[in-house]
Structures are given as C-alpha cells and as structure tokens.
Amino acid sequence: MSEKIVVGVDIGGTSIKVGICNIEGALLQTYEGPTEVEKGSDIVCENIAAYARLIVDQSPYEWDQVEGVGIGIAGFLDIPRGYVHKSVNLFFENVPLKDILEAKLNKKVLVNNDANVAALGEAWAGAGRGISDCVCYTLGTGVGGGVIISGKIVEGFRGMAGELGHMTIVPDLEAIQCNCGNKGCLETVSSATGIIRMANDAVERGDRTSLSFVENITAKDVIDAAKAGDEAAARIVNRAAFYLGKSMAAVAVVLNPQRFIIGGGVSKAGEFLFEQIREVFRKTAPDMAQEGVEIVPAILGNDAGVVGAAGLIIRS
Amino acid sequence: MSEKIVVGVDIGGTSIKVGICNIEGALLQTYEGPTEVEKGSDIVCENIAAYARLIVDQSPYEWDQVEGVGIGIAGFLDIPRGYVHKSVNLFFENVPLKDILEAKLNKKVLVNNDANVAALGEAWAGAGRGISDCVCYTLGTGVGGGVIISGKIVEGFRGMAGELGHMTIVPDLEAIQCNCGNKGCLETVSSATGIIRMANDAVERGDRTSLSFVENITAKDVIDAAKAGDEAAARIVNRAAFYLGKSMAAVAVVLNPQRFIIGGGVSKAGEFLFEQIREVFRKTAPDMAQEGVEIVPAILGNDAGVVGAAGLIIRS
Known part of the structure; x- marks a missing residue:
C-alpha cells in the first residue's frame, strides 16, 4: 500500500x-x-x-x-x-x-x-467537515475554543486565538473573578465549574431547588434538574446558554463563521441547551451574520x- | 519595463x-x-x-x-x-x-x-505592513471593520466578517437602537454619528457643556471640546473609547491579532483618543492576548x- x-x-x-x-x-x-x-x-x-x-x-x-x-x-x-x-x-x-x-x-x-x-x-473530520470557517467551543472544566478559517487553525500573534472562555461577557455588576485574573469571563458562567458554582450559590442563598438535596453537585446534576423542571436549575442553565449565545453573536460579527460547534461535557445536555443558545444568538447577532449559520454539537467526542x-x- | x-x-x-x-x-x-x-x-x-x-x-x-x-x-x-x-x-x-x-x-x-x-x-502597505494578522476599525458615519489573517481578508460565510460596528457591546440598560435593527451596537457609541447623538443628548439634558453654544455639533466639535477640558464632552469621548477598547478585548480572545488599526474621521482625535482606548483594552483583555499587541492609527487615509x-x- x-x-x-x-x-x-x-x-x-x-x-x-x-x-x-x-x-x-x-x-x-x-x-x-x-x-x-x-x-x-x-x-x-x-x-x-x-x-x-x-x-x-x-x-x-x-x-x-x-x-x-x-x-x-x-x-x-x-x-x-x-x-x-x-x-x-x-x-x-x-x-x-x-x-x-x-x-x-x-x-x-x-x-x-x-x-x-x-x-x-x-472542522476537518467531525461536525465541521466540508466547512471552510467554523468556531468551536469546548465546555468542560473551563471553556476552551478554537477558530478555523479557510480550513486552518488561527493561532494568533502569541497563540492566544480561540481563547473564547476569556471573553469578558458578563456585565460588571454581576461579574465574578475568573482564574485568569479578569472578571466576567464566559468561563465563569458557561463552564461546568461555572454551572456548579452558580448551583452552590443558589443552594447557599436558600433558593427552592432539588439541588439542595444533592451532595457534591455536578454540572450534570444541574442540567438534569433543569430538564426535570427545577426552576432554579433552569435559570442557571439558561444563564450559561445566554452568555454562550452572546459570545457567539460577538464572534459572528468578527468572523461570520458558517458553523459553531460545541463539545465538552456540558454540551451533553443536548438540544435542551442548544435551543437556548440558538435563541440568544438569533436575537443578538445581526441578521446577515446569522443567516444560514448553524450551532451544532461536536461529534468526535474524545x-x-x-x-x-x-x-x-x-x-x- | x-x-x-x-x-x-x-x-x-x-x-x-x-x-x-x-x-x-x-x-x-x-x-x-x-x-x-x-x-x-x-x-x-x-x-x-x-x-x-x-x-x-x-x-x-x-x-x-x-x-x-x-x-x-x-x-x-x-x-x-x-x-x-x-x-x-x-x-x-x-x-x-x-x-x-x-x-x-x-x-x-x-x-x-x-x-x-x-x-x-x-495591512498590506499601511500601518499593518509586515504583520500577518491585524484587525481594522474605521470610525466614520458608522463603524466599519476588516479582519486580516495570514495577510488575507477574512470574508466569512456571507461576507459579514469584520462587521465590527455591529458587535453588541453596550449593556441593555444603556443600549439604544442601531440602524441594523439591533440594540447596543458598537456603532451607536463609537461612530461620529454616535458621538454627535450623545452630544445632542447632553445638550438637551441641560448638561453644562460648551457644546450648548455650537450649532450642528460635529464629532470634531465634541473631541475638541473634550481636549479643551469640557467634562461633558470628555465623558462622551471616553464612552466611545471605552466600548472600542472593550470590543478589541473581545476580538483579542477570538483572534489574538498583533495589531489593531484605527482609521476614519473620528480617529483624527489622535493620541487623546488612542490612550483611552488602550487603557480599556489593557484592563479588559487577558494578559497573554494583549502582550505585544498594538493599537495604532491608520496611515493611508483616503x-x-x-x-x-x-x-x-x-x-x-
């Protein structure tokens, strides 16, 4: 051969x-x-x-x-x-x-x-196959990212392109500190860590939520509770989705990629999460920068x- | 020849x-x-x-x-x-x-x-000569933009890459309607039109400002007044600079370009404006995405x- x-x-x-x-x-x-x-x-x-x-x-x-x-x-x-x-x-x-x-x-x-x-x-062989320009988010412990233009990785001047988790996106009044030293990074609300933090905060605040009875809350616990109709949990997932959608709208006017691909543990929430992200994106991005643009799950997993x-x- | x-x-x-x-x-x-x-x-x-x-x-x-x-x-x-x-x-x-x-x-x-x-x-022959990745803003009637990666224009799926003026950047509470139909676009505060609108609003509100005595306020009038120490005018220019710096920080985590180049009428405000933009960028972008990154005026003009x-x- x-x-x-x-x-x-x-x-x-x-x-x-x-x-x-x-x-x-x-x-x-x-x-x-x-x-x-x-x-x-x-x-x-x-x-x-x-x-x-x-x-x-x-x-x-x-x-x-x-x-x-x-x-x-x-x-x-x-x-x-x-x-x-x-x-x-x-x-x-x-x-x-x-x-x-x-x-x-x-x-x-x-x-x-x-x-x-x-x-x-x-981009090459997964959810972006055949697409020239796409932007990927990985929702795990943090929020990772990667930008593909003309089929190639955009690295940036110091290799920092695609650091989507560190887009400042939460308004100052509600922003909390990120590990990177800044405040209000996407990662503080849309990562598994962020979701867990918001859930623990809700429990500590005394919000009525089934999560009060969960020890060592995971992001999956929060998503499952939200799907089961727990309102406090739903608000948390919605907040994670909201800022993801907002950040994609910002990326859309910079690069107008054809597809956003979302992977990582949190993305396993599936259509429940994706529908909320798409709704915010539709409301926030200019019409022309969202026409034909898709927000889809990653397919290659590990x-x-x-x-x-x-x-x-x-x-x- | x-x-x-x-x-x-x-x-x-x-x-x-x-x-x-x-x-x-x-x-x-x-x-x-x-x-x-x-x-x-x-x-x-x-x-x-x-x-x-x-x-x-x-x-x-x-x-x-x-x-x-x-x-x-x-x-x-x-x-x-x-x-x-x-x-x-x-x-x-x-x-x-x-x-x-x-x-x-x-x-x-x-x-x-x-x-x-x-x-x-x-990028080819002006303020970005010799640089592979740069992002340009043109501050005129609107806010135009262009993204250059590996020396080439990024066009995007529907030609909408670089529509930086339509990044949603002003928080909802203060956001006003943009011509594009959305609210809170960068263009609503950082274009000449945006600066003029904010100045007219200040005058109508009865703010103490030398601009009250100007007929048909231009962006240059506002910038000149700000430079001369007019506080209301200075706040307006600072607001235009603030959201420009914020939007550059967002672009920095997406693309980590080596240089931001700003042209158009409003950019003639010079270092007075650029210093304010740089300050916000320094405070907002993650360290690694701003290391060595420059924010400079366009040089080719028309x-x-x-x-x-x-x-x-x-x-x-």
Missing part, C-alpha cells in the same frame, strides 16, 4: 493517545499508553515516539507511508517552533517537543495546543484530539 | 478613484473621475474601465504589465462571484461587476467590500481604498 497516512498524538496527564488517520480524516486505528509524567519529559517524549511507531507497526501500514506526526498538548507553547514553554499537567518546562520528536521519528512533527487541535479535528493532531499535518 | 503592477479601484458615490501599485504595495499613481451614478450601472462600469485604462496609459507602464484589477465597493456582495446584489449609493442592483469588467479589461478582476478593502490596504483594492490581486 502506498496510501499516505498521518499520525495524531493527544498527550494527556495520565495517558497518551495516538491514532492513525487517512488523508481524508478517517480515524483508522488508535492506541493508548501511560504518559508517565512522573518520570520527566525525556521519558514522556520516548513514550510518544514509542507509541507512534507501535501503532503503525501494528497496523497494515508501513512507517514510510507516514506523512507526518501531529501533537496536541495543553500548555503555553511557541506553536511555530513546537516549543513547550510550560505544561502544568505534564510537568514540562522549556521542552523543544517538535525538535525532539522529529529527531526520534525522522518525520515532520507539528505541535499545537489541545483546544486548537480538538477544533481542527471537528477522538477530536487525535484526529485534529493528525489533521495538523494535512491542514497547515 | 517588465515589472508587474496592479490596479486598484475605489468606487464612491460621486467619484471613482483608481490607482497603480507595484507588487509591494507602493502607490505609484492615482486618477479620479466622476462616477455618474445617475446614468446607470452600465455607464458606471464603462467609467471604471475607462479610468483604469487611462491611468495606465498615462503612466510609464504598459497594459500588459497589469496583473489584475481589484475593486472596492460599498454594498451587499457575493464576494467570490464579484456580484453586487445591491449598492445603495451607486443605485446598483444585481450587477455582475467582476464579469462585466473582466470582459471589458481582459484582466483578472476581484471585487470586495469597501471596509474589507481599506483594511487590506492598511488612499487605503485604492491600495487595498490593488492588494486584492496580490493577497488572494
């Missing part, structure tokens, strides 16, 4: 996931092995290289067919150089990841941050990372 | 400006002739073609050296097709501008909207249109 393939690597704190994609973005095979962060960055890099070779060895493909290896990693990066200034969960500091792995693998290696890479995965990492090789 | 040149055309309601640029963006020659909108779109297209040929005839260059002709026009366009659905100030409706002019000129013709084209002019139109041929 002379078909070209690309390898994607999604480095997490506990495990490294590698995958093989064809050049159309179909995920053909995956493998997952321990990261071993505690052994230091040299071993983590060894592991990445080993798993990348292993998955190809175990596949019907030859190493020669590998067009390149893409890597997604959380942290503060110099993207063009593939240099990791700092990655807290990997204990990486000043690691020239691209150079190290190009030497080990003898292939072109490209590195980008995990949120950008997940967005590229969805595979978005490996697929998008592989996509770096095709879409750069 | 075998050097390649590009021709830019800036179609206004009263005159058509044409210019010759070299491929580095230096504006070598300009010519301006009447648009003659009252004679209909056929004649306007004749005029464009005639002025484009004329300027080359009168220059040291040959028509053979022309790489292509770019056109900037205000209106609702299908950009890839170079088709004008509607241009109110030109009385154009359903004019296949690109096709008509390619037939007349026998050159590649590209059409884009005037705000995008002006942004490209600045030439941005022809230069950017010519730039379409180079930067597409």
Whole structure:
C-alpha cells in the first residue's frame, strides 16, 4: 500500500493517545499508553515516539507511508517552533517537543495546543467537515475554543486565538473573578465549574431547588434538574446558554463563521441547551451574520484530539 | 519595463478613484473621475474601465504589465462571484461587476467590500505592513471593520466578517437602537454619528457643556471640546473609547491579532483618543492576548481604498 497516512498524538496527564488517520480524516486505528509524567519529559517524549511507531507497526501500514506526526498538548507553547514553554499537567518546562520528536521519528512533527487541535479535528473530520470557517467551543472544566478559517487553525500573534472562555461577557455588576485574573469571563458562567458554582450559590442563598438535596453537585446534576423542571436549575442553565449565545453573536460579527460547534461535557445536555443558545444568538447577532449559520454539537467526542493532531499535518 | 503592477479601484458615490501599485504595495499613481451614478450601472462600469485604462496609459507602464484589477465597493456582495446584489449609493442592483469588467479589461478582476478593502490596504502597505494578522476599525458615519489573517481578508460565510460596528457591546440598560435593527451596537457609541447623538443628548439634558453654544455639533466639535477640558464632552469621548477598547478585548480572545488599526474621521482625535482606548483594552483583555499587541492609527487615509483594492490581486 502506498496510501499516505498521518499520525495524531493527544498527550494527556495520565495517558497518551495516538491514532492513525487517512488523508481524508478517517480515524483508522488508535492506541493508548501511560504518559508517565512522573518520570520527566525525556521519558514522556520516548513514550510518544514509542507509541507512534507501535501503532503503525501494528497496523497494515508501513512507517514510510507516514506523512507526518501531529501533537496536541495543553500548555503555553511557541506553536511555530513546537516549543513547550510550560505544561502544568505534564510537568514540562522549556521542552523543544517538535525538535525532539522529529529527531526520534525522522518525520515532520507539528505541535499545537489541545483546544486548537480538538477544533481542527471537528472542522476537518467531525461536525465541521466540508466547512471552510467554523468556531468551536469546548465546555468542560473551563471553556476552551478554537477558530478555523479557510480550513486552518488561527493561532494568533502569541497563540492566544480561540481563547473564547476569556471573553469578558458578563456585565460588571454581576461579574465574578475568573482564574485568569479578569472578571466576567464566559468561563465563569458557561463552564461546568461555572454551572456548579452558580448551583452552590443558589443552594447557599436558600433558593427552592432539588439541588439542595444533592451532595457534591455536578454540572450534570444541574442540567438534569433543569430538564426535570427545577426552576432554579433552569435559570442557571439558561444563564450559561445566554452568555454562550452572546459570545457567539460577538464572534459572528468578527468572523461570520458558517458553523459553531460545541463539545465538552456540558454540551451533553443536548438540544435542551442548544435551543437556548440558538435563541440568544438569533436575537443578538445581526441578521446577515446569522443567516444560514448553524450551532451544532461536536461529534468526535474524545477522538477530536487525535484526529485534529493528525489533521495538523494535512491542514497547515 | 517588465515589472508587474496592479490596479486598484475605489468606487464612491460621486467619484471613482483608481490607482497603480507595484507588487509591494507602493502607490505609484492615482486618477479620479466622476462616477455618474445617475446614468446607470452600465455607464458606471464603462467609467471604471475607462479610468483604469487611462491611468495606465498615462503612466510609464504598459497594459500588459497589469496583473489584475481589484475593486472596492460599498454594498451587499457575493464576494467570490464579484456580484453586487445591491449598492445603495451607486443605485446598483444585481450587477455582475467582476464579469462585466473582466470582459471589458481582459484582466483578472476581484471585487470586495469597501471596509474589507481599506483594511487590506492598511495591512498590506499601511500601518499593518509586515504583520500577518491585524484587525481594522474605521470610525466614520458608522463603524466599519476588516479582519486580516495570514495577510488575507477574512470574508466569512456571507461576507459579514469584520462587521465590527455591529458587535453588541453596550449593556441593555444603556443600549439604544442601531440602524441594523439591533440594540447596543458598537456603532451607536463609537461612530461620529454616535458621538454627535450623545452630544445632542447632553445638550438637551441641560448638561453644562460648551457644546450648548455650537450649532450642528460635529464629532470634531465634541473631541475638541473634550481636549479643551469640557467634562461633558470628555465623558462622551471616553464612552466611545471605552466600548472600542472593550470590543478589541473581545476580538483579542477570538483572534489574538498583533495589531489593531484605527482609521476614519473620528480617529483624527489622535493620541487623546488612542490612550483611552488602550487603557480599556489593557484592563479588559487577558494578559497573554494583549502582550505585544498594538493599537495604532491608520496611515493611508483616503488612499487605503485604492491600495487595498490593488492588494486584492496580490493577497488572494
């Protein structure tokens, strides 16, 4: 077989996931092995290289067919150089990841941050397939984002494009402090953390809510309660949706993307959440910037990372 | 001479400006002739073609050296097709501008909207020269905008990228109606029209201000009064600057551009205005999205249109 393939690597704190994609973005095979962060960055890099070779060895493909290896990693990066200034969960500091792995693998290696890479995965081979411009939100512990224009990741001057969770969106009077140091960031209301905080506040305030009887409230608890008709919970979910819709309206006048793609744990709330987001977007964005624009769920789930990492090789 | 040149055309309601640029963006020659909108779109297209040929005839260059002709026009366009659905100030409706002019000129013709084209002019050969990603604001009757990523105009799904004037930015309680039908658009406070409206409101309210003695207040009157220490005027200019800075902070987390470029009549307020915008931006944008980011005045003035139109041929 002379078909070209690309390898994607999604480095997490506990495990490294590698995958093989064809050049159309179909995920053909995956493998997952321990990261071993505690052994230091040299071993983590060894592991990445080993798993990348292993998955190809175990596949019907030859190493020669590998067009390149893409890597997604959380942290503060110099993207063009593939240099990791700092990655807290990997204990990486000043690691020239691209150079190290190009030497080990003898292939072109490209590195980008995990949120950008997940967005590229969805854009290339997920909910954005066939679309040139889309913007992705990942609603997890924080709110991550990625911007894809003409099929490629927009990185920005210092790699900070797509930091949608840190759009100042909550008016000052109601704004609370974000981990980033600013107030009123989208992440303070539309992340799982934000939803949990608002729920705990409601319980503490003594609002009448079924959540009062829940220990260690999760975002899913809040969403389930809202779906079951709990008014306090519904207000919280609505607030998360409201500011998401508002932020999408702001993005719409900057970029007029064809599609907004929402993934991450909170997005599992499904149409219940999406309908509320769409309603705010429809009311807020100018007509022309919303005509034909769709707000849809991500479809690749946890595979978005490996697929998008592989996509770096095709879409750069 | 075998050097390649590009021709830019800036179609206004009263005159058509044409210019010759070299491929580095230096504006070598300009010519301006009447648009003659009252004679209909056929004649306007004749005029464009005639002025484009004329300027080359009168220059040291040959028509053979022309790489292509770019056109900037205000209106609702299908950009890839170079088709004008509607241009109110030109009385154009359903004019296949690109096709008509390619037939007349026998050159590649590209059409884009005037705000995008002006942004490209600045990015290519003005205040954004040498910069890959920048975002431009034009503060005139309205607030126009243009987004340049990797040196190229971002058009968006329906050509609505860069509609920065319609970002909903003023909180609901203080928001007023915009021409676009929405409330709280940036344009309602940061355009010349917005500044004039706020000044008239202040006078009507009976605020103590030197503007009470001015007939037909202009934005320049308000800025001059603010500079001279008039407190009511200063509050108005500060409000215009405040929401500009806020909108730039929102753009910063979406795109992290290296430079914001501000042009248009209101920008002539100079450092007095720019300092206020920068202060809000510094306070609002996350640290990493503002590090090294500059907010600077446009430098091409009225030439941005022809230069950017010519730039379409180079930067597409």
